[in-house]
Amino acid sequence: MITPDRYAQAVRDALADLPARDREELLEDLDDHLAEVAAESDAPLEERLGPPEAYAAELRAAYGDRTVAMGKKGRSLRTRLAASRDVLSRLPVYRHAEEFAPELRPAWWVLRGYVLALLLSALSGTRHILPGSPAEWVVVAAFVVVSVWLGRTAREGRPPRAVRAGIAAINALVAIVAMVVVFTAGDWNPRRDDLFYESARDAPVTQRVEMVPSGSLGGDVHNIFPYSKDGRLLEGVRLYDQEGRPITLDLEASDYRIKPVCFGEPPRTNEFPLPLVSVYSLDGDECLPSGLNVPDGVAPTAPPAVPPVEPPAQQPSPGTSPSVSPSGSPSASGSPSPSSSASASPSPSPSRTR
């Protein structure tokens, strides 16, 4: 028959893992208590209280969830992961993937070595997806071999914790690098300017519109007057940039807007000179008969377009373009010469308030 002392000692041993202070507090008068219990009856303690280990477990539970809870906390992340894996494994897709994934391992090992080798060469300055020189091919092959060897040994036996952590870190790095390469690979495709140009020719007015901020051309440019070499004002000149996008001016900041067309399509915003009308003008509601972009009334609103005209008048003398020999005389015939329009213009600048 077990004595109260031995029973108490067995309980103490079973609670040896408790912090010393807790254990002392809990077991302070266990001996007295057990002596009391033993004195109550002749039946052996083990019969009345159960085995010391069970008694200890009950004590531990009753004394406080603190010690039990601490043990649980350490496991909680792992248990939670296991629980979410339980949930996932009920999905057939996950089960199939889980069965299939191990077969992809060798491929992953090869990819890992490859990416690591290229990462190394990228750090040394050369950045490309395929190894450039035979030396680089050798390095890549070496990395692949090491990676595969590492993968095989890790699968055979369990490597030490530190090694496993290192491999996990490298795997994460490789996965990130591989993703970055995949997502930036699109930049290496040939440029598509030609395609844009084709589509722009089919439909000259596309959504892609090149806006020229009026300040960027110097001063506030809100209209363009194209002149031919012989000093003739060109009308209906449609401007496009190198990618076939219509060039328009940003009229927001100016005091002008394009005069609407009465019938049919809205006026083209890249057909110069623009039929502008001052936003303050009283007859702003008037519209243009369609098909006629520049009526006489609007041309004068053009700000002094004199500068572009002066060069054509003087140009014939330098021999830059011999083909324009009959210059000067035709311009005088009937077309509105810029100089005359400038004189007729009531110079819109005073009307500006901003």
Add this chain to the structure above:
Amino acid sequence: MRTTLRCVDGSQLLKGVLDLAVLAVLAERDSYGYDVVRRLREAGLTEVGDASVYGTLRRLFRAGALTSYVVASDEGPHRKYYGLNDTGRAQLASSARTWAAFSATMDDLLKEGRA
């Protein structure tokens, strides 16, 4: 994942209210460990475990709800008596209110189930 249908188990219920039961016994009069066990059993909580009571007493004492003093006896071992202090009485009062509300709710639930 398995779910088990758990029958109401006296020992499970007891775990939740053992603190309250021990406080109630000590509110009546101060007692030593084994006396508390005996009185609880006499009151009808026959399943109460010795270790559970002892552990609960120690925990309540650590938590500052009990006072304790040792009474020497000639024929037997020393006995450590426990009694309620103000903290213990406050805890008893609030736990008793919680229990009353809880048991009333359960009574109502069971009545509705029968009707």
